[in-house]
Amino acid sequence: MAVDNLLSSRAMENAVISVLNDMAATRVWVIRPEDPPRFDQAPMHAHITFEGPSSGELGLLMENSLAADLASRILGVDESRDLLQEMVVDAVKELLNVICGQFLTQRFGYEPAFTLGVPRVFPLSAQACNVLITGPSILIFQSGDSILPAYVRVKSRTA
Amino acid sequence: MKWKILIVDDSNVVKAVLMKALGESGAPIQSVFDASNGKEALDTLRTESIDLVFADINMPVMNGVELVESMADDPALKGIPIIMVSTDGSVSRKEYLQSKGVRAYVRKPFTPEQIRTVVREVMLGR
Numbered sequence: 001m002a003v004d005n006l007l008s009s010r011a012m013e014n015a016v017i018s019v020l021n022d023m024a025a026t027r028v029w030v031i032r033p034e035d036p037p038r039f040d041q042a043p044m045h046a047h048i049t050f051e052g053p054s055s056g057e058l059g060l061l062m063e064n065s066l067a068a069d070l071a072s073r074i075l076g077v078d079e080s081r082d083l084l085q086e087m088v089v090d091a092v093k094e095l096l097n098v099i100c101g102q103f104l105t106q107r108f109g110y111e112p113a114f115t116l117g118v119p120r121v122f123p124l125s126a127q128a129c130n131v132l133i134t135g136p137s138i139l140i141f142q143s144g145d146s147i148l149p150a151y152v153r154v155k156s157r158t159a
Numbered sequence: 160m161k162w163k164i165l166i167v168d169d170s171n172v173v174k175a176v177l178m179k180a181l182g183e184s185g186a187p188i189q190s191v192f193d194a195s196n197g198k199e200a201l202d203t204l205r206t207e208s209i210d211l212v213f214a215d216i217n218m219p220v221m222n223g224v225e226l227v228e229s230m231a232d233d234p235a236l237k238g239i240p241i242i243m244v245s246t247d248g249s250v251s252r253k254e255y256l257q258s259k260g261v262r263a264y265v266r267k268p269f270t271p272e273q274i275r276t277v278v279r280e281v282m283l284g285r
Contacts (some may be wrong), residue, residue, distance in 0.1 A: 075176065090170060098267045
């Protein structure tokens with residue numbers, strides 16, 4: 001189980017770093033702070049599930065300012081003038097969708113076929129997020145001055 | 160001759176990025192239609208003379224695999240070139256889609272150059 005978790009964690013780390021670089025020209029890296037960072041305001045929470053030989057879920061937490069920055073980079077539009085909140089949410093969903101696809105390839109290879117759920121973005125209180133990011137399956141990325149916690153949980157495996 | 164292109168994806172972001180890439184590709188485009196799932200795509204394909212389809216796999220209502228199967232079973236739609244654009248990396252699914260007539264497969268995230276190249280290969284054979 002510990003090895004599985006480590007492999008999943010590494011695959012998630014690689015997927016997030018490569019997808020943010022390729023889709024949003026944004027460099028992120030993993031940090032391992034002694035004290036977990038805290039959100040003062042409710043961040044954006046993106047979530048997706050997958051099913052196949054294994055099933056599970058992935059999620060991202062980010063402040064609205066980071067989400068808007070990533071969306072403007074993905075779409076190639078001016079963040080301050082042309083970006084609607086709906087576009088930000090849609091961009092974050094697509095980002096997580098692509099991260100999930102990359103994660104599955106990195107973790108399980110090219111052969112098993114998985115079905116991805118529809119990505120969802122929904123609010124989660126700052127308090128709930130601050131509890132979530134102390135969990136064992138959390139990776140904390142940094143992008144500039146912003147943090148980007150991410151989690152992956154592989155729930156089950158069939159033979 | 161200018162092409163009519165249909166983009167099938169439930170993400171408005173992907174549609175916007177694909178439209179931008181197509182616009183910058185230099186391809187002779189008459190118009191670009193869009194649909195959010197396979198069912199909407201079939202409606203458009205039956206009312207418009209579409210020359211090229213870009214389709215995602217994971218979509219609600221009717222997914223990309225079901226769309227490809229429906230087009231393969233319909234003599235009027237069977238010959239329309241399809242390019243899949245998906246996060247899905249499964250080799251077996253890719254081979255199945257190609258057996259159903261899919262002409263090319265682009266993995267997300269894609270670059271504008273990949274779109275330009277694949278359009279040229281599929282539509283012009285080079």
